[in-house]
Amino acid sequence: MAKPGFRALPAGLAALGAFVSGLFYFLAFPGIDFWPFAFVAYVPFYIALEGQAPKRAAWIGLIQGATMNAAGFYWLMGMLKTFSGFPMPFCAFFVLVVASVQGGRSALHGYLYARIRLKLADASEAKLGYVRPLAFLGAFVAAELCFPVLFTWYFAGITHDTPVLGQVADLGGPILVGLALLGPNVALGELFLAKLSRRAPNVRLVALGFAAIVVSALYGVIRIAQVDARAQASEPLVVGLVQGNLGLMQKREDPSEGLRRHKRLTQELRQKGAELVVWSESSVTFAVPEAMYKPFMKDRVSGTAGVPMVFGAVVYRRDPDRERWYNTALSTNREGEVTARYDKHYLLAFGEYLPFGEELPILHKWSPNSGRFSKGKEYAPLLFTRNGKEYKLGTLICYEDILPRFTNELVNAEHPELLVNITNDAWFGDTLEPWQHLALAKMRAIEHHRYLVRATNSGVSAIVDPVGRTMSHTKTFQAETLSATVHLMNDGTLYEVLGDAPWLVTSVAVVFFGFFSLRRKGDPEPTKAAAKKPAKGDEAKSDDEAKSDDEAKADKVDPEAAVKAAQDGDASTSPEAKPRAADDET
Numbered sequence: 001m002a003k004p005g006f007r008a009l010p011a012g013l014a015a016l017g018a019f020v021s022g023l024f025y026f027l028a029f030p031g032i033d034f035w036p037f038a039f040v041a042y043v044p045f046y047i048a049l050e051g052q053a054p055k056r057a058a059w060i061g062l063i064q065g066a067t068m069n070a071a072g073f074y075w076l077m078g079m080l081k082t083f084s085g086f087p088m089p090f091c092a093f094f095v096l097v098v099a100s101v102q103g104g105r106s107a108l109h110g111y112l113y114a115r116i117r118l119k120l121a122d123a124s125e126a127k128l129g130y131v132r133p134l135a136f137l138g139a140f141v142a143a144e145l146c147f148p149v150l151f152t153w154y155f156a157g158i159t160h161d162t163p164v165l166g167q168v169a170d171l172g173g174p175i176l177v178g179l180a181l182l183g184p185n186v187a188l189g190e191l192f193l194a195k196l197s198r199r200a201p202n203v204r205l206v207a208l209g210f211a212a213i214v215v216s217a218l219y220g221v222i223r224i225a226q227v228d229a230r231a232q233a234s235e236p237l238v239v240g241l242v243q244g245n246l247g248l249m250q251k252r253e254d255p256s257e258g259l260r261r262h263k264r265l266t267q268e269l270r271q272k273g274a275e276l277v278v279w280s281e282s283s284v285t286f287a288v289p290e291a292m293y294k295p296f297m298k299d300r301v302s303g304t305a306g307v308p309m310v311f312g313a314v315v316y317r318r319d320p321d322r323e324r325w326y327n328t329a330l331s332t333n334r335e336g337e338v339t340a341r342y343d344k345h346y347l348l349a350f351g352e353y354l355p356f357g358e359e360l361p362i363l364h365k366w367s368p369n370s371g372r373f374s375k376g377k378e379y380a381p382l383l384f385t386r387n388g389k390e391y392k393l394g395t396l397i398c399y400e401d402i403l404p405r406f407t408n409e410l411v412n413a414e415h416p417e418l419l420v421n422i423t424n425d426a427w428f429g430d431t432l433e434p435w436q437h438l439a440l441a442k443m444r445a446i447e448h449h450r451y452l453v454r455a456t457n458s459g460v461s462a463i464v465d466p467v468g469r470t471m472s473h474t475k476t477f478q479a480e481t482l483s484a485t486v487h488l489m490n491d492g493t494l495y496e497v498l499g500d501a502p503w504l505v506t507s508v509a510v511v512f513f514g515f516f517s518l519r520r521k522g523d524p525e526p527t528k529a530a531a532k533k534p535a536k537g538d539e540a541k542s543d544d545e546a547k548s549d550d551e552a553k554a555d556k557v558d559p560e561a562a563v564k565a566a567q568d569g570d571a572s573t574s575p576e577a578k579p580r581a582a583d584d585e586t
Contacts (some may be wrong), residue, residue, distance in 0.1 A: 017048035018060045022067025022106075028158045029072050030439030031432030038158040039184040039213070045106075046136060046189030047196075053166070054114040059195045061110030065103025070096065073151060074146070075431035098150060105147040112139035115514035117286045122194045130200040133186045135510075137179055138572060142507035144175055144498060145331070150349055152402050153440065160439035163468040164220035169446040170493040173404050175503050177443075183212025227449055227491070231466055234487035237386075237462065240274030241455040242266060244283060245479040249427065255348055257283040259301065262311075274483050276384055278455040279311035281398055281424040282327065283423045290317040291329075294338045303336035308384055310393065310455075312422045315343075324374040324512045327352060329395045329422055331382035343376025344397040348404065381414040392416040394450070394553050398423050401441040401454070410498045411448050417488035419450045424457040428557030430477055449491035466491070 009017065021044040027039035048060050074099060082269040114136040119353035120128055144154055156177035158402045168176045180309075182231035185208025194201035242265045246258045266277050288296050293315050302309050309332045316325040352373040361571040394416030400406055401421040411419075421441060439461045445452040447465045452464040459476035463484045474480040 002576060009048055011056065014048040014052065014056070014060050015063050017044035018063035019067050021045035021048070022064040023071070025064070025068040025155075025186055026071040026195055029068070029153075030157050030160055030436045031072075033161060035158050038155070038181045039261055040188060042182055042185035042189045043192065045110075046185060047137075047192055049110050049113055050193055051117075052110075052131075054111050054118060057110035057114030058107045059110075061108065062100065062114060064104050064110075065106030066096075066353045067103075068100035069102045070104075072153070072432075072436070073102075073335035076151075076435045078429045078431065079427055092195060102149045102151065104510055105143045105149060108147050109139045109143035110508055112142055112514045116510070119513070123499045129190075129205055133190065133205065135480060136186060137182060138506055138510040139514075140182060141175055141503050142176065142510045144178060145503045147509050152399070152403075153436075153500065154178060155442060157436070157440045160442050160468065163442075163446070164217050164224065166443065166468055167220035167223040168216050169443055169468075170223065170495055172215065172498075172502065173408075173447055173495045173500060174256040174443055175500070177216075178214050179447065180216035183209045183216075185209075214494050230449070230491055231451075231487045234486055234489045235417075236485050237384075238273050238275045239418075239453050239486050240266075240269030240272070240277045240481060240483040240485060241453060241461045241463070241474075242269065242277060242279050242283075243461045243474050243478075243480045243482070244280060245457060245458050258283065258285060259481065263305070265479070266305055266307065266309070269307070269481050269483055272483055274307060275386065277305070277307050277309050278420060278422065278453055279309065280455045280461075281312040281329075281422040282311040282314055283311050283422075283457065287314045287325070290315050290326075297330060297332065297338050298336045301333040301336075302338075305332070306334065308333055310382055310420055310422065312397065312424075312540065315341075317524060325372065326376065327373055327397055329382060329397055329420075331384065331393065332439060333385060339385075340380060342380045342382055342395045342397070343378075344373075345376045346398075346400050347373050347375060348398060379410050379413040381416050382420065384418075391418065393418050393420045396421045396444075399437065401444055401452070402437065403445060404443065404464060405500055407444050408447070408496060411450075411496060412499075415490060416450070417490050419444060419448070419452040421454040422451065422456075423454060423459075425476075426458040434458070434476055438462055438470075438473070442470070447493060447495050449493055451486035453486065 008014070022377050024041035024044070024526065026032065027034045028041055033285040045060070045064050049057050052060060063517050074095070076095045077088075077091050080086060080094055081088060086094070113136050115375060116139070117132065118130055120135075155165065156169065156174035158181065159177055163462045165180070170182060172179075177280050187206045190206055190209070191201050242262050244258055244261050244265070246261070262279055262283055265278075269277050284297070284301055286296075286300070293313070297313065301311070311330060311332075313328045313330055314325060315328045316323055318324075327347070328340045329344075330338050331340045333339050381396045384391045384393055392414055394407075394410055396410070396419065398406060401419075401423070407419075423437065425437055434456070438454065441452065441454060444450075445466050446468040449466045451466060452462075454460075454462045454464070456474075459478070459480075460473050461480070461482055462473035463471045463482065463486065465471055465486075466489060472482055472486050476481055
């Protein structure tokens with residue numbers, strides 16, 4: 001599959017390139033935040049994949065993805081220890097398993113890319129020069145959109161502190177942002193491949209790669225100014241956030257203390273002029289029967305607040321088969337009456353449910369600390385009323401705010417004027433996870449041109465404007481309040497209308513081209529090797545390489561030498577031998 005001027009990297013060197021690529025990805029990722037690494041993170045991966053057979057390309061991708069995941073999601077160790085009850089060695093093993101499974105996204109990227117390259121093995125360098133990067137980008141789209149992961153992330157999260165690079169998310173979501181970031185990676189990769197192949201680089205292609213990020217930044221400058229102007233013309237609202245900072249065990253052992261703390265901090269915000277106060281996920285830890293949660297909340301929680309609120313609670317009911325518990329968000333009016341309810345749809349593995357626990361109940365005996373919550377079924381906006389006008393609050397519980405497709409569905413169903421997230425990240429400890437969570441969530445504000453307010457139990461609570469800038473945020477693991485003026489907007493974006501439909505079409509096209517032949521009946525099979533005449537401009541060519549196949553056979557073949565070579569097992573000197581892509585036999 002490799003072209004004559006470039007031999008695919010051997011397995012060890014390709015694996016090293018994949019490891020370096022995963023490490024660069026991690027260094028650019030939120031929490032570490034060396035974001036310029038985003039422009040080079042995929043360069044070693046791009047080079048390592050060139051000329052590789054699909055199976056080896058998948059392994060190369062797995063190394064890249066597992067490296068990034070093991071480093072970026074190291075905090076899974078503490079969470080698993082806390083909630084699963086498993087011994088530490090088992091938790092460490094499970095983290096490696098999760099990192100490898102999630103690394104399958106990059107394995108799929110590499111495999112799809114290699115499949116397409118295999119079909120184009122006999123293409124000229126002029127044609128391949130454009131198809132190769134398109135295949136790489138298309139495989140990236142398919143992998144990022146379609147591969148299932150336990151903990152969601154995406155390459156676009158790297159732009160959270162450079163919102164000018166993230167504004168194209170209102171056109172195509174995080175995948176379009178990721179493609180713009182890949183532009184300079186592909187350009188640099190093409191320059192390196194040209195050097196290694198001893199050919200002139202495709203200047204136009206390199207220019208297009210760098211232009212992608214430049215155009216994205218220019219769009220960001222223009223779009224930020226436009227959205228800022230629209231925000232200032234919209235209805236203002238002073239929002240206050242309460243960060244109670246209750247330990248995981250403290251919430252269960254002394255729920256009354258948590259309630260007292262939240263009420264006291266709410267009154268401080270009210271005195272500062274807050275018109276809506278938001279508490280964190282499960283800030284009310286009393287499990288309340290579904291039949292009586294409305295009067296209970298008014299009597300025990302919101303009746304004396306004197307300000308509209310949003311807060312997290314736990315509601316349950318007894319069904320014939322078992323009890324069903326719901327992680328719930330409630331909104332109340334100034335009088336403390338519950339006005340709306342939303343139940344969390346996407347539950348956290350181990351914290352709120354045990355994977356396969358319903359099918360294999362014995363797993364709950366092995367993992368006694370795992371939750372048994374049920375999923376919500378309906379989209380239901382929380383409500384806020386002022387001066388007789390009702391506004392909708394698109395509410396996301398915990399990590400629902402890092403799910404672009406789910407948030408897009410919710411926004412289209414509810415048409416809210418404000419996005420609200422309530423979260424409890426205390427179970428991950430004082431790690432990078434709360435900062436990574438916030439970074440990934442900020443993209444939702446850009447995608448839908450809404451303000452996003454996040455109230456968390458232990459941090460990071462934040463208020464994010466419609467272009468993804470953090471207006472204000474708290475520290476981690478301390479009780480705090482936060483307030484700011486947001487604007488109630490229902491602007492609408494192209495991504496809000498189209499969602500991921502363009503990327504779904506792209507993914508189908510990539511998978512089809514990678515796995516199904518486009519040959520007509522009677523056409524010859526494509527070869528797996530590139531045994532064509534060298535492209536113009538190649539250097540250091542032998543005389544035999546410069547001749548046609550027939551001339552090479554006529555001038556080069558020595559019958560006696562061929563017989564002797566066959567007897568010695570040296571097929572490489574046989575006139576029928578052709579160069580093969582690295583590890584095609586794998």
